[in-house]
Amino acid sequence: MQIQKTDVVIIGAGPVGLFAVFELGLLNMNTHLIDNLDKIGGQCSELYPEKPIYDIPSRLKISAQELVDDLYNQCKAFNPTIHLKQQAEKLERNKNNEWIITTSTGEEIIAKCIVIAAGAGSFVPRKLPLKNIEKYENISVFYSVRDKKIFKNKNILIAGGGDSALDWAIELSNISNVSIVHRRKEFRAAPDSVKKILELEKNNKIKFYYGNIDSLSGQNGKLDKVTIIHENKKFDIESDYLLPFFGLKMELGPIANWNLKLKDNLIEVDTEKFETSIPSIFSIGDINWYPGKLKLILSGFHEAALMSRECFKYCYPDKKLVFRYTTSSKEIHKKLGV
Amino acid sequence: MKGQIIVTDREGKVHELEAEEGYVLMEIIRDAGLPIEAACGGCAACATCHVYVDQEWITSLNLIEDDEESMLDQTFFLKKNSRLSCQIEYKNNLNGIKLTLAPE
Ligand SMILES: Cc1cc2nc3c(=O)[nH]c(=O)nc-3n(C[C@H](O)[C@H](O)[C@H](O)COP(=O)(O)OP(=O)(O)OC[C@H]3O[C@@H](n4cnc5c(N)ncnc54)[C@H](O)[C@@H]3O)c2cc1C
Numbered sequence: 517m518q519i520q521k522t523d524v525v526i527i528g529a530g531p532v533g534l535f536a537v538f539e540l541g542l543l544n545m546n547t548h549l550i551d552n553l554d555k556i557g558g559q560c561s562e563l564y565p566e567k568p569i570y571d572i573p574s575r576l577k578i579s580a581q582e583l584v585d586d587l588y589n590q591c592k593a594f595n596p597t598i599h600l601k602q603q604a605e606k607l608e609r610n611k612n613n614e615w616i617i618t619t620s621t622g623e624e625i626i627a628k629c630i631v632i633a634a635g636a637g638s639f640v641p642r643k644l645p646l647k648n649i650e651k652y653e654n655i656s657v658f659y660s661v662r663d664k665k666i667f668k669n670k671n672i673l674i675a676g677g678g679d680s681a682l683d684w685a686i687e688l689s690n691i692s693n694v695s696i697v698h699r700r701k702e703f704r705a706a707p708d709s710v711k712k713i714l715e716l717e718k719n720n721k722i723k724f725y726y727g728n729i730d731s732l733s734g735q736n737g738k739l740d741k742v743t744i745i746h747e748n749k750k751f752d753i754e755s756d757y758l759l760p761f762f763g764l765k766m767e768l769g770p771i772a773n774w775n776l777k778l779k780d781n782l783i784e785v786d787t788e789k790f791e792t793s794i795p796s797i798f799s800i801g802d803i804n805w806y807p808g809k810l811k812l813i814l815s816g817f818h819e820a821a822l823m824s825r826e827c828f829k830y831c832y833p834d835k836k837l838v839f840r841y842t843t844s845s846k847e848i849h850k851k852l853g854v
Numbered sequence: 855m856k857g858q859i860i861v862t863d864r865e866g867k868v869h870e871l872e873a874e875e876g877y878v879l880m881e882i883i884r885d886a887g888l889p890i891e892a893a894c895g896g897c898a899a900c901a902t903c904h905v906y907v908d909q910e911w912i913t914s915l916n917l918i919e920d921d922e923e924s925m926l927d928q929t930f931f932l933k934k935n936s937r938l939s940c941q942i943e944y945k946n947n948l949n950g951i952k953l954t955l956a957p958e
């Protein structure tokens with residue numbers, strides 16, 4: 517894979533990471549963004565896209581998704597390279613004293629500074645809290661589907677009642693024997709999918725079971741059956757594969773191993789530069805900690821502005837940083853294309 | 855008027871916490887320093903404030919709304935008396951309510 521080079525790598529494409537692209541761009545720094553999710557926007561887009569936010573300065577009311585869209589529109593003049601669906605995994609220094617960051621899909625990016633805007637951590641699938649579950653994971657239990665061919669003509673049990681569960685149930689019902697297990701027969705998913713599922717069930721293309729997963733049995737990671745519990749009664753469903761879709765949760769993940777000074781899983785920074793205990797690694801937004809920290813979007817914006825000034829010193833050690841307003845700087849206008 | 859809620863933690867230890875109207879149960883539990891993650895800060899978006907409510911109190915509670923119900927869909931160790939404690943506002947009629955923290 518071709519090695520990519522940039523000034524600053526930002527980990528996390530939430531609202532704060534997006535605004536950091538803009539602030540760094542104003543000071544002539546190029547950026548790459550990395551996010552685990554399949555879209556930008558962090559918590560705003562993943563957890564509450566439709567909910568209104570009332571404390572973004574000057575906006576009486578703005579939906580979380582609208583905020584993300586506007587932040588993207590604002591920063592896109594600076595052409596950030598965005599790497600989605602991959603986790604920032606490894607961080608090392610090369611012999612030129614630059615950072616090399618490696619993602620879970622094997623991409624390598626070289627940068628002068630790292631900005632961790634990782635929010636409450638990466639969004640990862642909620643794993644079933646069962647004994648021995650690890651034995652089955654990635655052999656016959658999958659939290660996401662990479663290669664659907666392996667499911668052909670097999671017994672597939674899908675757990676959950678949201679969009680992912682229903683979408684995969686519909687898709688796989690063409691090639692496999694699909695059953696769904698869910699705690700109730702109401703689904704929180706696109707009305708179209710719900711309609712389709714009920715139709716498939718009526719035509720015996722899909723089986724529906726009430727209940728929760730109690731235990732798994734099988735050998736060498738290959739599943740035989742899944743035991744379901746419903747109203748204190750247990751029963752088995754013969755299954756070759758289990759696909760649990762219980763949404764996403766957030767966890768700090770690999771960043772915890774980067775030797776940064778942490779406080780209760782948050783990254784300690786100073787309040788002048790928002791730099792971590794390791795020089796040229798910065799941290800902004802929900803993931804950082806300093807006395808008085810408020811986990812608000814607007815705090816993250818302020819942090820991004822101050823962090824950018826310090827990054828400038830690492831990226832342009834020989835240049836003087838001049839303070840200019842966006843209203844009056846011709847150079848900024850040119851960059852923004854206004 | 856101040857009242858109290860009675861919370862059993864995951865080790866089985868019982869805590870009597872001072873409670874006041876205007877707060878949700880999650881906030882009372884969290885602010886007393888008990889280990890409840892409440893990652894989303896009370897927006898029915900994380901299910902990390904899951905508690906079991908003592909049977910006798912179930913009928914005194916506000917009903918489960920859509921947001922809570924769909925979050926319960928994604929919650930493990932569910933029981934009949936499972937609730938998300940951020941979706942229950944403390945009212946004086948809940949003085950003495952008994953809750954147990956669900957496993958993490
Ligand atoms: C329901 C709800 C309502 C809220 N209401 C408000 C409000 O009214 N006002 C307000 O100011 N705030 C509100 N907040 C809080 C606000 O959403 C957060 O402060 C904000 O999202 C933080 O932005 P962030 O960019 O720091 O992090 P996040 O939005 O958490 O984004 C971080 C991103 O980093 C990614 N990531 C983390 N680690 C890695 C890694 N190793 N590799 C790749 N990607 C990684 C994650 O997948 C995530 O997408 C609310 C939050 C919730 C849940």
Ligand code: FES
Binds near residue numbers: 892895901938
């Ligand atoms: S605190 Fe997140 S659902 Fe209650």
